[in-house]
Amino acid sequence: MRSGRSLAGMSLSRPVPWVSPVLYGAVLAAGVYAWLAGFGDTRPALFAGGLAALAGLDLLEARRHPEGTPRRQAAVLLGARIALFAAVAAADGSGLSRALFVLVPFTAYFAFGRTAAVVLAVACALSLAVAGAVADPRWYADPEQVSDLLMFSVGLVLAVAMAAVAVEERRARTELAASAARVAELSAAAERNRVARDIHDDLGHHLTAVVVLLEKAAAFRELDAATADRAVADAHGSARRALGDVRRSVRTLREEGGGSFNLADALAELVEGQADDGVAVALELAGDERGHDPAALRAVYRAAQEGITNARRHARATRVTVAATLGAAGAELVVSDDGRGFAPEREGYGLLGMRERVHLAGGRVDIGAAPGGGTRLTVTIPRRTAP
Known part of the structure; x- marks a missing residue:
């Protein structure tokens, strides 16, 4: 006009x-x-x-x-x-x-x-x-x-x-x-949301660990120099892992499909990367991930990452259990902690992004009180044949 x-x-x-x-x-x-x-x-x-x-x-x-x-x-x-x-x-x-x-x-x-x-x-x-x-x-x-x-x-x-x-x-x-x-606009919006979820899940998780470790180092600097030094070293390790995740995310944006993904190795590396800051993280993995949709496996990993981050950042937990089961019906993840419980009104961008990611994979997310106190996060994704 x-x-x-x-x-x-x-x-x-x-x-x-x-x-x-x-x-x-x-x-x-x-x-x-x-x-x-x-x-x-x-x-x-x-x-x-x-x-x-x-x-x-x-x-x-x-x-x-x-x-x-x-x-x-x-x-x-x-x-x-x-x-x-x-x-x-x-x-x-x-x-x-x-x-x-x-x-x-x-x-x-x-x-x-x-x-x-x-x-x-x-x-x-x-x-x-x-x-x-x-x-x-x-x-x-x-x-x-x-x-x-x-x-x-x-x-x-x-x-x-x-x-x-x-x-x-x-x-x-x-x-x-x-x-x-309109399709182009929606595709661009979906891609922006995906990038936002990746940034939150990757950097948010590692930066939380770095902040916690540096606070620990500051607190123990005068009381226990060895513990403070170990916390600083663990913070350096988390920062390096964050840099590696950023590089992997960039490769994912450039390469169609994002390459192969192994849930067992990713979860083991995630749990192993949790520094000794008073929070014990245990992993329980059952089943075979072969034949499962890679998008579902990535969603399970991101949910585990978000569950651990929330337990450390908000729940003041001392123990976290990550249990993943891969069966014929689908994939199930349960992340439970012994912290102060979950307040629904405090749900932020991390849980929102996790819900979006799981929903795109065809699954659902349930969050509530864990038996004996704390929070229990359950992710269920029905099985779909891997492309």
């Missing part, structure tokens, strides 16, 4: 601009032939000048209104075309120039819609019938004149049908382009 004009007041640009020039050329050829052969009463100057004026009018409209003609100007241009059609038909001895009037409903369809086009098509057919009756009251008894009227009516119907098809095709293309743009 240009110049701030409303689309409601604009006609559609003509999707089939070749129709008018082709018809002008056919009429010109027939008129010139009739003039040279001496058929009828052809006035070449008026005939050729009228066709040239029509071509110039089309060219002027296309240049001034490439995206659609305002309705008021479209009505003025339509009136001018009808007058020129009549002038050319009056100057044409061949009689073929009457075919120009099929452009009246054709042009009107794009400017004013289907109803106006149909009304004008009927008006054109009636006008030809009235003109024939004025010239010959018994025109209906002349097979040639009746045939001309029928052919003209068929041409009007075809013109309206062609315009309708062109308009619907243009509308379908516009809707398809809008749908494609």
